[in-house]
Amino acid sequence: MTNLSLSPILAALPWEADYWFPPQRSTYAHEVDWVYFFIGWVSIFFFVVIMAAMAYFCVKYRRRPGQPKLKYPTHHSGLEIAWSILPSFLLVYMFYAGFISFMDMRSMPDEAYNIVVNGQKWFWQFSYDNGKIIESGSVANDANWNDKKSIFAKVPRLHVPVNTDIVLTMNAKDVLHSFFIPAFRTKQDVVPGRYTKLWFNANEVGVYDVFCAEYCGDKHSEMLAEVVVETQEDFDKWYAVASDLEQRFPDPVKRGEYLYSSRGCTQCHSLDGSTKPNGGPSFLGWWGKEVPVDGQAPVKMDENYVRESILNPMAKVHTGFGKIMPAGLITKDKEIDALITFIRNLNQPSKTETKK
């Protein structure tokens, strides 16, 4: 973007190896990298000069017995002014280079493909076209951290077409999070109570890591995701399939299961009767039973109760659990129906008929 770019020169230097950075996969990534290497080389230059002088003086002027005192200057205004002012020019240039590219990174393109990103403890949720597709999930509790495949097996995927301006409109449900894509060299805090935006244009097909970069509690390090950059064609194909849940999962139980695992319920609700720490009641065990509710008469767990619990979790709070369940995770009737079928089937497999 800047005309003053030193990037061609810097690119020719051997140091700009893949060793330092993740791959350079957004249109502005190279701006960040060359400024980084420019500062890097300036720093190395000054560091080497200072250390060399220090080492030289240490050897040359070490104390030796019987050595006469040397005459030395106690100050030299010209020199001191020079070394205060001359490096400033470099600093001004660093500032300028960073500024130009920052304005580029932070000014949203006019026409772009919009995706809504929600951050909450501890998963990301990507929503396309007002919830037509919602992708969410997080690292599985039993993931093997020595195996990248296993870590990323259940994380949500942000599908985007290559060479297209993408704008993410981001909001947090609970505390601060930060959306960080190292391969694109960008990050933006995701703040409750306001929308923050981030844009990028991925220039190569591939799959790239996403981290949460703002500390958000216990599973901060498990709040991972992936950006899947694909050709427009592949993206369209994915979109067509993903947006049609009924076609993707004709069986409502399967559809409910998909919703359960893709909308973040896994974080708090187990399927085996156990209670997750800081979570909610298991989906196994309560169906058809009387549920104790804070400050109200117990209610039977049936279709209506589940429906209300999802749409308005604070209406009846299951005694012994915190008021932590977020509203709005699932809002569409058909989806709620599928989820209810899934829960019912979990508890009473025989009584639910499943479409084969």
Next chain:
Amino acid sequence: MATVDTTTTYSPDSKPVNYLTQSHGFLSWAMTLDHKRIGVMYLVATSVAFLLGGTFAILLRTELWAPGHTIVSHDTYNQLFTLHGAVMVFLFIIPGIPAALGNFMLPIMLGAKDVAFPRLNLASFYFWCVGALFFLSALLLTGLDTGWTFYTPYSTTEYNTSKDEAIIAATMGVFVLGFSSIFTGLNFLVTIHTMRPPGMGWFHMPLFLWATYSTALIQVLATPVLAITVLLIIVERLMGIGIFNPVYGGDPVLYQHFFWFYSHPAVYIMILPAFGVISELISVNCHRHIFGYRFIAYSSVAIALLGFLVWGHHMFTSGQSKIASVVFSAITFSIAIPSAVKIFNWLATMYKASISFNAPFLYALSFMFLFTIGGLTGLFLSTLNTDVHLHDTYFVVAHFHYVMVGGSLTAFFGGLFHWWPKISGKMYSEFPAKVSAFLVFIGFNLTFFPQFVMGTRGMPRRYYNYLPEFQSFHQWSTIGAYVLGLGAIVAFATLVHSMFRGKKAPTNPWGGASLEWQCPSPPPLENFHEAPTVGDCYDYDRLRYDEKTEGYVMTK
């Protein structure tokens, strides 16, 4: 005319009487108004805090040996890094040099008997203790896991696992410690303004005093903002009044502004005194007048003032406005200049010098190396676009440890060894002290250099689990932390050993020309038996080495 023969004493029964032997018993310390004893109590207390914070660090680094679970749980890990940061920042680095070494040296360097307000000085120490108790209680109540930054709304909601009491205990701790810091700062300001001896103008003061003065200025001006901020957290948490939490209509980013308005200047509370120490260490051991005295003095004040205008550089990705970020970035660059000036001046002081390589000087060299890296890597973070990538990664962790640990901690150790003969009256053994300097240097670089690479590659900070590709960096870092820990233990052990086995220290073992080297080691209660004569505190040509006392004496 200062007496040359000050090691002998003037007490009637001719037993040496000094501030340590003046009186005995617990109360003679607990109720003392003597700045030296208060300084020593601070020294012991902050050293204990350092060892505690260091233990947390070692546990953290051990947990990070493997990508998944290693020794502790998620929650414990989060508590550990919170406590490591909070203890190190609030209990060790901020009070470390000013309150421990500063308290001891400041009046002596001024040829004064004590600070301006001795009672306030003692009160400041007890405030520190109370603040520390609050912190420790947060530790015992278990559950403080907000990070030392207490970012909202995490810290003010019930979403996290911290109990109310833990947050309140910790923030009250910060509040009370703030008072301790303000008292010390105020005391130093007044002392320097009113108690300089005849003949010592502003530009005749040792540079350590200029540094302490600038630090005190920040302590007095910035700390109240922190105090108010943590009070607001308590108010929001207890009464649900919306200030920072959007659920009640507050704004979480506002908190960050408040917090960094204090905490960025606090960075200079931590590093300015270190600059002062290094100016002394270098000029004394070079036996040569400091180069560019005025530039160094002015640069301390410049840093203190500019330090108030740059807090937003912690928030380039926070959602603050673009323009605000641009302005903060620009001002931040301007602060690089006075810091660089100091490095250049110290370097020039070594030119045509006559350098003694004792342990304090090795620490000073190590400081120059590490702080230069710390300062230069700050450029990557003040530049807007690179910071967007590097913010909240290990690059930042490495950068500020190069400044805080590579800078402040090495200066603390260097200063401690340098003034130890004065404080304890004993010489430490040079060899293990040098070994400690070496271990700290190696261990430090091994711990933190790999973190620059890791951060650039995208490893976020405060991660309990991490991707396997970062493992080898983490392992180097962990090994480095062990070496660093060993170095610190060797340093403390050397000092403790000297208390029992050390040779008696002469008045002026290194050949310093400022006033603290003219009073006996250790000083008597009133510091000077007769008012010392004030000369150029960087004119080492008037000193001569005396074989008999193994120290330096004034010749003119």
